[in-house]
Amino acid sequence: MPLNSFSKAKEQHAASEEAVRLAILGSYDILDTAPEKEFDALTKLAAYICHTPIAFITLIDKDRQWFKSSVGMDATEVAREISFCQHTIRSKATMEVPDAQQDARFQSNPFVTGDPHIRYYCGVPLTSPEGSNIGSLCVIDLAPTTISEHQKQALQTLAGEIMARLELRRQKKQLEVEKKKLAESEKRYKALVDNNEGYIFTHDLQGKLLSVNPKMARALAYKPEELLETNLQNLLTSDKGSFHNYLLQIQESGIANGILQIKNAPGEEKFWVYRNFKYTDDEGNCYVICSAQDITDKEIAQQLLEKAKTELELKVESRTKQLLALNTTLTKTKTNLDTFIYRASHDLLGPLCSLKGLLNVARQDHEAPNHHEYLRLMYHTVEKLENILNSLLSYSNNTHYSLLNKPVDFQKIVSESIHACTHIDFYNRIQFQTDIKTDGRFWSDEERIRVIFKCLISNSITFQNFSSVSPFIKISVYSDAQKATIHIQDNGIGISAKTIATIFDIFSKSAVLSKGPGLGLFIVKEVINKLNGTIEVTSTEAEGTLFVINIPNKRLECTAQETSAVT
Structure with missing residues (x-):
């Protein structure tokens, strides 16, 4: 690849990573927010632990370094190009500058040559769960110095606590958005149910009606409140045994469909085609969601029954083929597994028996010159065992571990x-x-x-x-x-x-x-x-x-x- 093309590709990759980093920073909704005691306390603790007069929690925006919390200076933001922390976020490790005047990166920095005359800097990147560094926790001294490994570890711990609090803020924001979406979804769902041309209703696992839409109430010539707390069985013309079987089907398979023979308030018999399924909400409450259409016309009802019969036969046929194919696969897998166990056991037992025999011979042979030969043979036997086990381990790892x-x-x-x-x-x-x-x-x-x-x-x-x-x-x-x-x-x-x-x-x-x-x-x-x-x-x-x-x-x-x- 030509050098200039390689450089261009590298620049494009860096720009892409920076765009991702800025998007993640924006998701925390933290920039330009007011000071908060919980972050100020962590900043003060960092300065106290490291015995430095200055400490910051900074976030690196596109063109600026913004201070969420500061100790020892009143600045709220500085240009990113002259900030120390822009170097910190380029690495996953802690960055320490013992003497800025001796560091080529910072010798001419205005914060080194002028106020506040920074000499020492130590920064820990604030890393998001996605792996992007969005800012840093740093401590600053006005004289050359260093801090201990224990102090650096403490800074890393504080940086982790800062990210935990930022992550909690982001999750709360996301939760609020989801709650709003859920409320809007529920509103749309209610409008859909109330204005649907079909019959939509719910009942518990014993058949008691919990809700009905206006269309269903009108079709049965009841007020909605008259139907609530009524058992669905009381509206059906079918026998109790059929209804009991329906409830069992819902309990066991979670879904049921077919034809309802139902009577309205004046006593007229109607035929509804239905498709119902069991649902469990987040609180563990279990009930049945039902939808139905009126098919009182017997000819239409017969057509739907024939269609349902055909679909059932196709499903049975398809499932039978699946089971036969699965049985063939399982049989083949069992055969391969039996062969694998037999051959692996045989290959392992051979070297083990050889090793055992060599050990017995070596133990009984007191002629020292032969011991070296026995050790050589035993070494090659162990080496063979190692090769077998490594092969089995490689096969197992490839089979079970994802890419x-x-x-x-x-x-x-x-x-x-x-x-x-x-x-x-x-x-x-x-x-x-x-x-x-x-x-x-x-x-x-x-x-x-x-x-x-x-x-x-x-x-x-x-x-x-x-x-x-x-x-x-x-x-x-x-x-x-x-x-x-x-x-x-x-x-x-x-x-x-x-x-x-x-x-x-x-x-x-x-x-x-x-x-x-x-x-x-x-x-x-x-x-x-x-x-x-x-x-x-x-x-x-x-x-x-x-x-x-x-x-x-x-x-x-x-x-x-x-x-x-x-x-």
């Missing part, structure tokens, strides 16, 4: 993965060649990518071709805004055409020399699937193997999540 997206340093991962393989036999024969190029930041799960590199590099070392004078492993990475492409190539013993089709299967071993449990490449495939990537392999026996991996860049997805969290 953790963050910037990925491929140079660091490759270097650490190579170094992690130094214990493998004949590691020193390998010539490593790396070529890593990045175009912008690449976001993904760094630990899962590390698993891929370690496994594939380890395999290439283990299955090197000992007839080759110059065994090598070439690792290349190219990443851009869309994806990362990884090539891992060696000139090892290769993989046979017969074996290559199954190398990613669980417990598959790509060579007769394999000493592991056969989980490595299976785990690599599972990890890459978790990252929504792809892996391809080409290999020729006695010539070498090439793995090509593509992993999508999650940066756009992460940016969208961050923006959603702020809004």
Whole structure:
């Protein structure tokens, strides 16, 4: 990327982060508010703890530093460009300036060269739950000095208390907004119910009517107050058993629909199609919300019944297919699990038995020269156990833990993965060649990518071709805004055409020399699937193997999540 393009991208990223920070600051609704005792008390406590004459709680706005609370100075705001705290919010850590006259950032600052002649400064950023620094808690002295770690920790504690109070203020504001919205929603709901052309009503779990809309009362020729406290069963022409079954259905499934045969005040029979569901409010009160339409015309009622029958049959058929598919999946999962437990147990018991036998022999053999050989064999046995357990742990972590997206340093991962393989036999024969190029930041799960590199590099070392004078492993990475492409190539013993089709299967071993449990490449495939990537392999026996991996860049997805969290 050209230097000026990189600088422009960096400036755009900084501008975006600053816009987010200012939006979060604005959400607290704290700027230009009057002094408050609770914040003044914390400021005084900061000055007292650090033995300084001046202390502030500051908030960094777009062009100014505004003081919510101050001790030792009467200023309410200063230009942001000359403030000390603008430097504090750029870091997550406490910023300390022992002598401002000796610090290139502040030597010419008007508050250093003139009143109040600041010499010492210590500031702790005020960090929001979203991770943005909106201001700082700082202490100032007019002479060069330093404060202890205990005093800095106390400042950090006070900064946390300040943010807790600001967060409480923001939550109260949000609660007030939500209450207002709720009141408006309830008003709209009442208007909707009162003016709805359908019949809307509620009853408790025993059938007693709790509310009815005017349309329903008129249809039944009752006043609304006459219907309240009446049991719905008293209005129906169906028997008590049917109504009891309806209440049971509501209790168990939470929903019921069908046809009501209901009589009005003059005794006329009406047919209503209804759809009712059980609802529990925030206070734990449980009742049934009902909606109905008049379908007294028997022909229309029959059509609706036939439609309901058809829908029910389709639902039963669909549910049956779902259950059959689920049963097939469960059967397959159980088979895989049984195989997994058997093979893992077998692979673990083998080294354990070998280790136990070696310990017994070593204990009975008193010839000292043999002990070193026993220790070597026991070490390799323990090493094998460790490899098996690490493979099982990697598989478990990949299965159960969610993705953790963050910037990925491929140079660091490759270097650490190579170094992690130094214990493998004949590691020193390998010539490593790396070529890593990045175009912008690449976001993904760094630990899962590390698993891929370690496994594939380890395999290439283990299955090197000992007839080759110059065994090598070439690792290349190219990443851009869309994806990362990884090539891992060696000139090892290769993989046979017969074996290559199954190398990613669980417990598959790509060579007769394999000493592991056969989980490595299976785990690599599972990890890459978790990252929504792809892996391809080409290999020729006695010539070498090439793995090509593509992993999508999650940066756009992460940016969208961050923006959603702020809004």
